Amino acid sequence: MSERGAPPAFHVLAKPTGAACNLACAYCYFLEKERLYPGSDFRMSEEILEAFIGQYIRAQRVPEAVISWQGGEPTLMGLDFFRRSVEIAQEKAPRGMRVSHTLQTNGMLLDDAWCEFLCEHGFLVGLSVDGPRELHDVYRRDKGGGGTFERAERAARLMQRHGVDFNVLCAVSAANAVHPLEVYRFFRDGLGVEWIQFIPIVERVNRDGSTLLQQGDTVTGRSVDPAQWGDFLIAVFDEWVRRDVGKMFVNYFEAAAASWTGAGTAMCITDETCGRALALEHNGDLYACDHFVEPDYLLGNIMETPMFELVSSDVLRRFGEDKRDSLPLCCRECEVLFACRGECPKNRFLRTPGGEEGLNYLCRGYKAFFTHAGPVMRVMADLLRKGRYADEIMDIVKARDDALRDAFAGAGRNDPCPCGSGRKYKHCHGK
Numbered sequence: 001m002s003e004r005g006a007p008p009a010f011h012v013l014a015k016p017t018g019a020a021c022n023l024a025c026a027y028c029y030f031l032e033k034e035r036l037y038p039g040s041d042f043r044m045s046e047e048i049l050e051a052f053i054g055q056y057i058r059a060q061r062v063p064e065a066v067i068s069w070q071g072g073e074p075t076l077m078g079l080d081f082f083r084r085s086v087e088i089a090q091e092k093a094p095r096g097m098r099v100s101h102t103l104q105t106n107g108m109l110l111d112d113a114w115c116e117f118l119c120e121h122g123f124l125v126g127l128s129v130d131g132p133r134e135l136h137d138v139y140r141r142d143k144g145g146g147g148t149f150e151r152a153e154r155a156a157r158l159m160q161r162h163g164v165d166f167n168v169l170c171a172v173s174a175a176n177a178v179h180p181l182e183v184y185r186f187f188r189d190g191l192g193v194e195w196i197q198f199i200p201i202v203e204r205v206n207r208d209g210s211t212l213l214q215q216g217d218t219v220t221g222r223s224v225d226p227a228q229w230g231d232f233l234i235a236v237f238d239e240w241v242r243r244d245v246g247k248m249f250v251n252y253f254e255a256a257a258a259s260w261t262g263a264g265t266a267m268c269i270t271d272e273t274c275g276r277a278l279a280l281e282h283n284g285d286l287y288a289c290d291h292f293v294e295p296d297y298l299l300g301n302i303m304e305t306p307m308f309e310l311v312s313s314d315v316l317r318r319f320g321e322d323k324r325d326s327l328p329l330c331c332r333e334c335e336v337l338f339a340c341r342g343e344c345p346k347n348r349f350l351r352t353p354g355g356e357e358g359l360n361y362l363c364r365g366y367k368a369f370f371t372h373a374g375p376v377m378r379v380m381a382d383l384l385r386k387g388r389y390a391d392e393i394m395d396i397v398k399a400r401d402d403a404l405r406d407a408f409a410g411a412g413r414n415d416p417c418p419c420g421s422g423r424k425y426k427h428c429h430g431k
């Protein structure tokens, strides 16, 4: 095995506490992974920590490495573990390499000492919040069943006070998907964050009733409905494109802009192939992806096989290429394939109208969103290509809105609708 097949750069989400967490969110896809490691103490040893950071840094063939911590809840390891991780990274990084750190957390344990540390070392923190209290607390509960909103909000305020760089990770579920503007405005105006990552909740029910594996074609009632998902993205997009471009950053909109300009996407789900976002368990087991921490996708253990060999493996290459090669015909012929890419393979469990397997459960939502956003994205991409600013799109959209409003005001009931739908005004915007 050689490092020839390894990607020049890849990401590893390291889980120092495995699936262990101090919360019990109803939609958590990770808590059940405890069953994969019976009897484990779910704590990454210093030996594995050192091996992980050393091997990871050595395997990067770019002058940059991002050490990413995730869970379960990584802060359960305690601050000293992360102090040590930064020290090791400083020791191992070759001259000229830029090392940065990220931490995904529910925020429950953050205090002044944590925030000082995170700020000092420039960690980018992802804080899980699902919207205002009444929406956040529906599924994000502690082990006693209590709501966690207050503690998450407190963590956000604390990080703001200390100048910690953080964004919000919002799981979009059946509970908050129908309140897109409430959620978005809460983040913007209530919490005062600029970066939002939305993640759709799609939980597949396995034959034994669990949600441990990516198996089965029924989803839990907590999962977002495909049409709701599209409506959610569209509603937030319509607000963003009229007032927040250049001020608020939403993962899906940034990725869409990259697709329309032809720049590479930063989101694996809208990338053509997978295999560059792996997951490392607390005991050194390396998996093909955070969403496939399952026995079939275990590449090996970094204490037995060096990481660069594991990422060069045919198993990972096939896993990555399958994303592109297993697309059903309706995706391959889809007008928005370049932006959607059939999304994440974990969600591809529907049959197409023609009976082919592998259609994404969220297809309807993505098609609606990308079709809706496309005309605006095309104009925005054009602005950027001409060396102008993306936020100029807001004036263009406003001028278009004003013109349409005037045209609606002057339209007769039987006239063609000014929006260009081809229907009569009375059957369209004049209803």
Ligand code: SF4
Pocket: 021, 022, 023, 024, 025, 027, 028, 029, 030, 031, 071, 072, 073, 106, 128
């Ligand atoms: S905080 Fe994260 S890891 Fe913990 S239960 Fe909630 S979703 Fe799962």
Ligand code: SF4
Pocket: 268, 269, 270, 273, 274, 275, 276, 277, 289, 290, 291, 323, 343, 344, 345, 346
């Ligand atoms: S399987 Fe899904 S989450 Fe994993 S790398 Fe591929 S697109 Fe990303």
Ligand code: SF4
Pocket: 330, 331, 332, 334, 335, 336, 337, 340, 341, 342, 343, 359, 360, 362, 363, 364, 366, 367
């Ligand atoms: S919108 Fe639907 S058909 Fe088009 S690429 Fe995405 S999943 Fe496939």
